[in-house]
Amino acid sequence: MHPTQHYSPETYKARSSVGYLIKRAAALGIECIEPAIEARGFTFTQWVVLMYLRDGLAFNAKEICLQLRHDSGAVTRLIDQLEAREFVRRERSVDDRREVKLILTDAGREMVELLIPTVVERLNFMLRDFSAGEVSELTRLLHKFIGGFGAAGNTGDGAGTEGGE
Amino acid sequence: MHPTQHYSPETYKARSSVGYLIKRAAALGIECIEPAIEARGFTFTQWVVLMYLRDGLAFNAKEICLQLRHDSGAVTRLIDQLEAREFVRRERSVDDRREVKLILTDAGREMVELLIPTVVERLNFMLRDFSAGEVSELTRLLHKFIGGFGAAGNTGDGAGTEGGE
């Protein structure tokens, strides 16, 4: 069960590493979309949180922390801002009074729907030279990348005995 | 000349958007590699800068700003730290005295080489379920994504699977 060696220390170069490329692609993508979001008075992160709530990717602060990979304190303050502007409402859960359920207000939902066409347009623009097959393959590979080790332990050691082609 | 419509506002969902997936992949990748870097006393960003200098992706602060997509002030302070620890040296350019050339010291180069095997191991771990063809295709698609609209000085090589097996 020798592990697959896609890279080796002797020949490793940043510019051909998927680590470098993914990081750079993320930065360029945000840079492309962010101005459109900020023109409507939101930070990119605020927008992302509103989308998470709309799409049911998160229902409380904890889940937003996990999704965003952000600190819980940062998320608290982020929600504070969105709540102050009445795009999100906090509602203490009755089942578990530790939990605070986050609910998109009507204004919040309206704002998300208003912004989506712009974001979609930007995404389509970024992918304008891609065929449908390429987008679908990129999506598949990114899903695999995320699922492959996001779920399995990534705790610093070589615990990965799962998988194994 | 109708643009390719990979996404449409009516059906857009965060979890299937390459924007969301790339951002998440980047976050997970950093999360996987960062602990190994910090165990050696560096922040992830400091590591990246050292790699850029090693691989000639940047020679001065301006180029690091463009590569990292960071503010020039942030980069100045980042270089301050690396210079204080003597991994990087500032050298005023004689051709253009506005420019400050950044040079990896011997200690800096040594440190990079010391860290590379760990980073390579982590990358290979993240990609352990990927075939060589998949890594190469992911690399190609990310290059295309970046080059397509980034338009930055991207001396692409396109190849992914160096290092063989």
Place this chain on the structure above:
DNA sequence: GCTTAATATCTGCCAAAGCAGACACTGTAT
């Protein structure tokens, strides 16, 4: 019922990053 551990959220403090402006230097035109 009381104690302890775990969970969800929030608050204070510090570091990192963005923004705007200052400064130094270059190149060009007058």
Place this chain on the structure above:
DNA sequence: ATACAGTGTCTGCTTTGGCAGATATTAAGC
């Protein structure tokens, strides 16, 4: 030479994110 625009770097000020600790609630053990 002087003036002016453009560029690279650096410095304050503010915002954001990370870390640690506090509070409130739940769950399990005695």
